[in-house]
Amino acid sequence: MTTARVVEKEGFAALALRLRGEGINNIDLLTAVEQTPRTLFVPPQFAGDAYSRRVLPIECGAFLEGVDLAVRLLHLLNLKAGQRVLEVGAGSGFTASVMGRMTERVLTIDRYKTLVTNAQANIEKAGVRNVIVRHADGSAGMPGEGTFDRILVTAAFPALPRAFAEQLVSGGMLIAPVMISDTECRMLKLVKTGSRFDREDLFEVPYLPIVPHMAQAL
Numbered sequence: 001m002t003t004a005r006v007v008e009k010e011g012f013a014a015l016a017l018r019l020r021g022e023g024i025n026n027i028d029l030l031t032a033v034e035q036t037p038r039t040l041f042v043p044p045q046f047a048g049d050a051y052s053r054r055v056l057p058i059e060c061g062a063f064l065e066g067v068d069l070a071v072r073l074l075h076l077l078n079l080k081a082g083q084r085v086l087e088v089g090a091g092s093g094f095t096a097s098v099m100g101r102m103t104e105r106v107l108t109i110d111r112y113k114t115l116v117t118n119a120q121a122n123i124e125k126a127g128v129r130n131v132i133v134r135h136a137d138g139s140a141g142m143p144g145e146g147t148f149d150r151i152l153v154t155a156a157f158p159a160l161p162r163a164f165a166e167q168l169v170s171g172g173m174l175i176a177p178v179m180i181s182d183t184e185c186r187m188l189k190l191v192k193t194g195s196r197f198d199r200e201d202l203f204e205v206p207y208l209p210i211v212p213h214m215a216q217a218l
Helices: 003-021 027-034 044-049 067-077 094-102 113-125
Strands: 084-088 105-110 131-135 148-153 168-179 185-193 196-204
Touching: 003 027, 003 044, 003 067, 027 067, 027 094, 067 094, 067 148, 067 168, 084 094, 094 105, 094 113, 094 131, 094 148, 105 113, 113 131
Parallel strands: 084 105, 084 148, 105 131, 148 168
Antiparallel strands: 168 185, 185 196
């Protein structure tokens, strides 16, 4: 067995134990994570930390959240077969790949061309075929793309992003980080029922404030 394969097996086993300790026992989700080797998505020098809680730097000043937080957010989304998902902040492509294994179609966007190119390559290496990666400005929703069952945002807004909320189907869910103060960022959950939205404050997260417009140089 290769060293990378050992890192994957041991890393996933430790992660699964930690998640079960938090009450996360979703077999479909854990299977999708296990089938998506995280070492494919982290910079090579951080391969040993692929399954750690550490925040890992990637290109363009962006970062990967610790794997525990990534899976915790996917658990909260309650993903099902047949759903259409939008992810704002492609990052490395890891969460989009896991979601792709559980749903019908995932559109993931990023303002950085470098991250889009790298995420696309990572997703292809992982063998996931139903994820579309697009270079786009995610600060004002994705008009023209129709509605989504689930929307996951990984860049912090100053207030709940209503433009995205309007793109949810009835029964759909948005999970997004919002800057509560200059220093505190909290994940919020919004569930749409008809024309009504039910909001739930979740927990603090380390995300960076959203930057409008597509990056020109990167």
